Amino acid sequence: MPTDLILALDVPTREEAAPILRQLRGSLRWVKIGLQMFTAHGPDYVRAVADEGFDIFLDLKLHDIPNTVAKAVESLASLPIGMLTLHTCGGREMMTAADAARRATKPGLLLLGVTVLTSMNAAGLAETGVAAAPDAQVSRLGRLAIDSGLRGLVCSPLEVTALRRELPADVQLVTPGIRPAGEAGGDDQKRIMTPAEAARAGSSYIVVGRPILKAPSPAEAAAKIMADLRGTK
Ligand SMILES: O=c1ccn([C@@H]2O[C@H](COP(=O)(O)O)[C@@H](O)[C@H]2O)c(=O)[nH]1
Numbered sequence: 001m002p003t004d005l006i007l008a009l010d011v012p013t014r015e016e017a018a019p020i021l022r023q024l025r026g027s028l029r030w031v032k033i034g035l036q037m038f039t040a041h042g043p044d045y046v047r048a049v050a051d052e053g054f055d056i057f058l059d060l061k062l063h064d065i066p067n068t069v070a071k072a073v074e075s076l077a078s079l080p081i082g083m084l085t086l087h088t089c090g091g092r093e094m095m096t097a098a099d100a101a102r103r104a105t106k107p108g109l110l111l112l113g114v115t116v117l118t119s120m121n122a123a124g125l126a127e128t129g130v131a132a133a134p135d136a137q138v139s140r141l142g143r144l145a146i147d148s149g150l151r152g153l154v155c156s157p158l159e160v161t162a163l164r165r166e167l168p169a170d171v172q173l174v175t176p177g178i179r180p181a182g183e184a185g186g187d188d189q190k191r192i193m194t195p196a197e198a199a200r201a202g203s204s205y206i207v208v209g210r211p212i213l214k215a216p217s218p219a220e221a222a223a224k225i226m227a228d229l230r231g232t233k
Pocket of ligand 1: 059116117118119154155176177178207208
């Protein structure tokens with residue numbers, strides 16, 4: 001399957017998001033609504049963006065005790081979402097409970113396990129008590145997630161080649177940490193690749209926020225990234 005683009009809609013207001021969505025309607029399928037927009041505008045905003053014709057990736061990165069996460073999945077099941085994230089470091093019991101709730105309430109939902117945030121490097125991991133290198137920790141958490149019933153992961157594109165060797169072929173690998181050539185550095189993302197590199201590595205989807213949102217023309221920036229993705233297939 002060709003790699004597809006997901007726009008991370010990380011802006012403060014609906015008014016700021018509206019012209020960006022208007023420009024991308026018809027060319028872009030997936031929009032990621034994350035903590036910034038969800039905490040400000042809530043479930044109604046998810047419904048509103050879906051009503052505009054976009055598929056929704058709800059990136060809430062759930063991480064709590066198993067019962068609480070399972071109940072959150074049940075509550076979110078009434079929303080028009082196609083993907084939802086939880087943190088794999090919540091452990092096997094939490095992921096199994098979340099997946100059981102998904103099967104019972106919204107079987108078509110793809111639950112994605114966030115492995116190691118793309119803003120973390122080895123030094124950052126070590127500060128949290130994780131001695132493993134990021135790629136080793138991603139492999140460990142990725143295998144645990146798939147073993148717990150999940151069919152998709154969020155990781156850096158740098159880890160995709162190794163995960164493709166280790167995991168079943170149908171596992172969806174969603175990769176933020178994308179920076180177009182010449183745009184690397186100067187922000188919080190640490191484990192990065194260009195769109196074309198991520199596609200060649202085997203990402204199912206790439207997630208891009210600021211390189212599109214802060215571009216003089218978000219529509220042109222997104223079109224360029226989509227052309228880069230098509231050029232790799
Ligand atoms: O490990 C992760 C998990 C999620 N994200 C999210 O992706 C986007 C990336 O946005 P950029 O502006 O392109 O950096 C953002 O919404 C993050 O919450 C991630 O970056 N890394």
